[in-house]
Amino acid sequence: MPSTTPGRLWIVATPLGNPGDFSPRARDVVQRAEAVLCEDTRRTGLLFSQCGLTARRLVSFHDRNEQARQEEALRRLREGAELALVSDAGTPLMADPGYRLVRACRAEGIAVTPVPGPSAPVAxxxxxxxxxxxxxxxGFLPRDDAGRRQTLVAFARTPGSLVFFERKDRLRASLAVAAGLLGPREAAICRELTKTHEEFILFRLENHAELSPDLLGEVTVILGPPEDALRADPAEARACLRRLTASAGHGVRPKELARQAHALLTGWSVKELYALLTDDAAGEADRS
Structure with missing residues (x-):
């Protein structure tokens, strides 16, 4: 006889690439759940196999079947089942289906419990x-240029970093659109997070064309804040350079001091700080 007590939906984070990041709690939940809802049953099955896990049942739950599978999931939850929702990698819902199911559970008083863990944007x-x-x-930027432009323009003046996922075959096009719309700023490509070939590529967005066209793997892109809005005051930059110069003593090259200041100041390039440092030094020499 079905239970009259509603069940529970577990939102379970899975490893980005390193099986060692699968938490003991997450392992316990996916093995205990009556079914695991996943984007791709083959990928999730392979992950579980690599981690030595056996799920009772894997059920596909993706963009194309979300509505139909949601109704079945809700029926089982109403009857007292415990279900787990996972994504292909990382924390569910961040760029994957599941929001509507969670919302429906909340509306019906069905418990929803997160099992936190890996998340590519946070990592x-x-x-x-x-x-x-x-x-x-x-999340993922739209596939077409018009969609990319519409999305990025809406956040062009946001006073903070922008983070998005991109597929390797669309990365160069997305960076070109971003550079044209957002202006000069720091950027990073974070690829293969937690995997053997993990790499962080730091660059200037305006110099995106210099990047290798052969970047492979799963990619998370970070675009730094708008620099004209957050640029440190010149007086603050000069004070920082003076402090570094005083503490460095003799023998430290100006370019090294400029690099150190670059790590402490927002919106200044190493080249600009070097020019500021040498100009001030020249001014001091003239006055003496």
Missing amino acids: ALSAAGLPPLPCTFL
Whole structure:
């Protein structure tokens, strides 16, 4: 006889690429759940196999069948089932189906519990060295140029970093559109996160054409904040350079001091700081 107590929907984060990131709690939930809803049953099945896990049942749940599968999931949850929702990698719902199911569960009083874990946007922001807060996550950019432009224009003046996923075959086109709309700013390509060939490529957005056309793997892109809005005051830049010069002592080259200042100041390039430093030094020499 079906239970009269509603079940529970678990939102389970899975590894981005390193099986060691699958938490003990997440492992327990996916093995205990009556069914695991996943984007691609083959990919999830392979992941579980690599991690030594056995799920009772894998059920496809993706953009094309979300509405139909949602009704079946809700029926089972009403009857007391425990279901787990996973994405191909990382935290569900961040760029994947599931929001409507969670919303429907909340509306019906069905418990929804997150099992936190890996998240590509968070992992990228934590290790890239670009300002992490505030930030705006855009998911996947639209496939066409018009859609990309519409999305990026809406966030062009957002005072924070922009984070999005992109496929390798569309990366260069997306960066070209972003450079034309958003202006000069720092950027990072974070690829193959947590995997053997993990790489963080830091560059200037306006110099995107210099990037290798052969970047492979899963890509998370970070575009730094608008620099004209967040550029440190010149007086602050000069004060920072003076402090670094005083603490460095003799023998430290001006370009190295400019690099150190670049890490501490927002909106200044190493070249600009070097020019500021040498101009001030020349002014001091003239006065003496």
